[in-house]
Amino acid sequence: MSLPAAFLRDVERLIPAERRFDDPTSTLAFGTDASFYRLIPKLVVRVESEDEVVELLHMAQRQRVPVTFRAAGTSLSGQAISDSVLIVLGDNWNAREIRGHGAQIRLQPGVIGAQANAWLAPFGRKIGPDPASINACKIGGIVANNASGMCCGTAQNTYHTLAGMRLVLADGTRLDSEDPASVAAFERSHAGLLQALANLGRETRANTALAERIRHKYRLKNTTGLSLNALVDYDQPLDILQHLLVGSEGTLGFISAVTYDTVPD
Template identity: 30%
Template sequence: MPTPPALDRLVADLPADVVVTDPDRMGGYRFDRSQDPDAGVPLAVVRAESTQHVQTAVRWAAEHRVPIITRGAGTGLSGGSSALDGCLVVSTERMRRIEVDPATRTCTVQPGLLNSEVKAAAAAEGLWYPPDPSSFEICSIGGNVATNAGGLCCVKYGVTMDYVLGMTVVLVDGTAVTLGGPRVKDVAGLSLTKLFVGSEGTLGIVTEIVLRLLPQPRPATTLVATFPTVVGATASVVEITRTMRPSMLELMDGATINAVEDMTRMGLDRDAGALLVVQSDEPSSHAREELEAVAAVCERHGATEIMHTDDPDEGEAFVAARRLAIPAVERKGSLLLEDVGVPVPQLGALVEGVAGIAEDNGVLIAVVAHAGDGNTHPLLVFDPADADQTARARTAYGQVMELAISLGGTITGEHGVGRLKKPWLASQLGPEAMELNHRIKAALDPHGLLNPGTVFESRGTPG
């Protein structure tokens, strides 16, 4: 723990108001959206405005062996940016520059910009940044890179990683390294750019990102299919993905539908067991053809109602409903939020297994899914005032991850391991891959200063 004079030096080395040490003002930097009750109290918060500020902060922290927690918009769902007692929080909220280059179809962006702001800046030039976490209006692009965030478009357009062409990253010794650039193909040296994507602040602090952009997609045509049970919906998804590439393929189960309907009163079928929202952005006649094929599959698997619309606003209403799933279910109680994924053919087994876990533990689990990717979000609802229910929810939380692993799946498809899923990582990866993770971590952060306790326990110690 540094002495106060040391902290004075940090304050002196950075412009006024960059360093926050007032406990009240630091309160907003302790938690991410997972609201981890174990979040600590930072020593100071650096609201960096540049790569240089980050370098100054990191050098100071390294000198004094102070753990560094990097933080974007604080919308993480796995506790990956919860503060630790005595840590230095590096917030990127003030790093908000963006430059869109239509000639290379890329943008260069600082990490503090929101995903929606990146999308908007690209759209102003007729371009498109595809990755679209449901939280795209409140999550930062730096956080997206840190977790390799996904979203609804991934089923056709891939994840954040697929769009990161380059970056500047500050290492724990304060060196700023530039990797890659606005080049679609570049194999000079090891693939280090991709290594930092999804590293959750454990290897370095990303201060600038070069993103690939696409031309704007065509307006999507939407199909909404209602099923009496979730079984028919998951079976439809498995069949659709074998031969088709819809631009969206999302699932809500009955509990989610009801929670969203409680919030929106948009007229969703409260008796439905599941709902699929499917989009195609092919040229219109082909989109109709593709969605007719989707409809035929859904009918074969027992869909009771199928609605088509070419109207982008009408379609967007269903997509917006899907995006509301987490906040809607959150109204029912506190959430433990899963992000488990499986190979698509196991989707039915996963969803049915989750229902069994809910029943066994007597807890409500609503399921919403990026179904076309096999990536589901079982949302465990509990009352934190009810200790017994809380304990049962925690038991179920682990069981869902164990189920996903047993089905050849992953404990996290797009939210990151953070602190909350760390206990299950080794049983997914196995000892050899865990050892390899530790080796890379030790090579880049020998003293374990970067986001300690996130993803895995570092073998290095700050002390």
């Protein structure tokens, strides 16, 4: 099935030709990540700003076009491939902000994990996750997959060291959990979603057997499916939402920045 003509026209107006790829060689190359799966995208788009991501999501929603996000493509499970539209991070997603002498670091999703640790090294700190591919994988993938590696266990993975997140939902809405104005606007525009999350959390915690089963499943490393432990670990809907994004593999939204509580190196 081909992409809708209206969608393609909109994308052509938004994204310069040098950042759109639909030729067989490019789509074949982007149809592969570090897994043994292959899906050939119909269109690959390299994005350089959050505004472009928002507009692409609006277009995709109007035309019912599935999209998939890709950072470094080091995924072993096929999360970074698509047979529809593949949205790839460009070179302008490398901003960082170091806070409190390295106690926290805010990163955009295009930062390579090892680079984040290099910035933190003078403070004797590092980010908690330590996936084997840390020299190549990017923060967007580390967060979206709740990557952890062999050493950090569960205590220092993204889920447990998350201090804040900036995200874009499928409807193009932006939320920055560290910006009071953004939070207030989101609480007005998405009150129903937040209420539903609060109710779901209360119902889950009230179901003793279910809550204990979730806690039992997540006492060890568990990156299968959504982070349902958010429903028992948190009662504030914004906390539930941003922790559900961790490990969601791009299914719930686009992560445009994340703040980590760092750990001693």
